[in-house]
Amino acid sequence: MAGFYNPAWLWGLLLLPVLVAAYYLVIRKKKQEALLFSQIAFVKSALGDKQKSRRVHLLFIIALAAIALMFIGLADPHISLDQEKIGVNVIIVIDDSGSMQASDYPPTRLEAAKSSADSLIRNLEPADNAGVVIFESSATTAAYLSPDKDRVRQKLAAITPKPGQTAIGDGLALAVDMARSIPNKKNVVILLSDGVNNTGMVTVDEAVAVAQQANIQVFTIGLGTAQPQVIGYDWMTNPQYADLDEATLRSIAEKTGGRYFKSVDGQTLAEIYRGLNKEIVREPEETSVKDFFIAASLILILIEIFLRYGRGRIIP
Numbered sequence: 001m002a003g004f005y006n007p008a009w010l011w012g013l014l015l016l017p018v019l020v021a022a023y024y025l026v027i028r029k030k031k032q033e034a035l036l037f038s039q040i041a042f043v044k045s046a047l048g049d050k051q052k053s054r055r056v057h058l059l060f061i062i063a064l065a066a067i068a069l070m071f072i073g074l075a076d077p078h079i080s081l082d083q084e085k086i087g088v089n090v091i092i093v094i095d096d097s098g099s100m101q102a103s104d105y106p107p108t109r110l111e112a113a114k115s116s117a118d119s120l121i122r123n124l125e126p127a128d129n130a131g132v133v134i135f136e137s138s139a140t141t142a143a144y145l146s147p148d149k150d151r152v153r154q155k156l157a158a159i160t161p162k163p164g165q166t167a168i169g170d171g172l173a174l175a176v177d178m179a180r181s182i183p184n185k186k187n188v189v190i191l192l193s194d195g196v197n198n199t200g201m202v203t204v205d206e207a208v209a210v211a212q213q214a215n216i217q218v219f220t221i222g223l224g225t226a227q228p229q230v231i232g233y234d235w236m237t238n239p240q241y242a243d244l245d246e247a248t249l250r251s252i253a254e255k256t257g258g259r260y261f262k263s264v265d266g267q268t269l270a271e272i273y274r275g276l277n278k279e280i281v282r283e284p285e286e287t288s289v290k291d292f293f294i295a296a297s298l299i300l301i302l303i304e305i306f307l308r309y310g311r312g313r314i315i316p
Contacts, residue, residue, distance in 0.1 A: 135171030167200025
């Protein structure tokens with residue numbers, strides 16, 4: 001698509017019809033003054049031959065074109081080129097709440113998620129950046145967004161489980177903030193959780209709205225096996241199970257242009273992560289072309305000056 005970053009400068013184009021009107025008023029007045037004196041020599045001098053008149057008009061048209069191109073350039077036009085943006089910001093958001101210690105994904109859900117995320121980071125393109133956010137009762141940064149993927153992988157390996165609840169909204173909101181830290185790249189968030197959003201300062205809807213505003217794709221992965229997994233016991237020794245809220249994860253993905261994946265075991269989790277690179281949409285880059293318009297304007301100004309005052313000038 002095409003557009004302008006500073007469209008207010010286009011109002012300057014309204015000056016062109018004013019200049020055209022003023023130009024023709026001057027020409028008309030000059031003719032009337034010549035006829036008023038009714039002296040043949042003066043009339044010939046004032047009106048000139050047709051060839052000279054056409055040359056004068058040409059200089060005026062060149063000046064108008066230069067002014068028009070300058071205003072368009074100042075409006076900063078941009079177009080979408082077929083080339084892709086250089087690199088993608090990929091932020092992996094991992095639930096490390098108490099339920100991620102379940103062992104249905106050997107050795108634990110968290111370790112299986114970390115291993116698969118490590119594989120994804122290793123398969124990113126050289127120009128891509130990677131970062132990691134973890135969340136339980138709140139969200140924290142495990143690895144800042146960086147092109148140094150080995151460093152990010154080291155930080156990922158150091159993540160340990162926490163006993164807290166699940167703050168999906170906080171994790172997603174922090175990931176969106178991280179994605180914005182390095183501009184001019186496509187941003188993708190990959191969020192993995194095995195529970196229900198039950199705490200946090202930011203609601204899921206609020207986090208999704210921020211992601212939509214920032215045009216960030218969010219891919220979600222629901223972690224859970226067919227059989228309910230016991231993650232602990234309450235004070236009355238009643239078993240506590242990990243509940244997967246697929247509806248929320250699916251909604252997050254759909255509203256942000258991503259996709260929801262249901263992982264049922266460690267092998268499918270790894271397959272999902274391997275396939276995410278193919279799912280990432282690399283958008284055409286919007287490129288400013290203002291320099292072309294400004295350069296064209298300056299060239300026309302130089303041509304006009306040369307024709308008016310240079311060698312072989314068309315006006316004596």
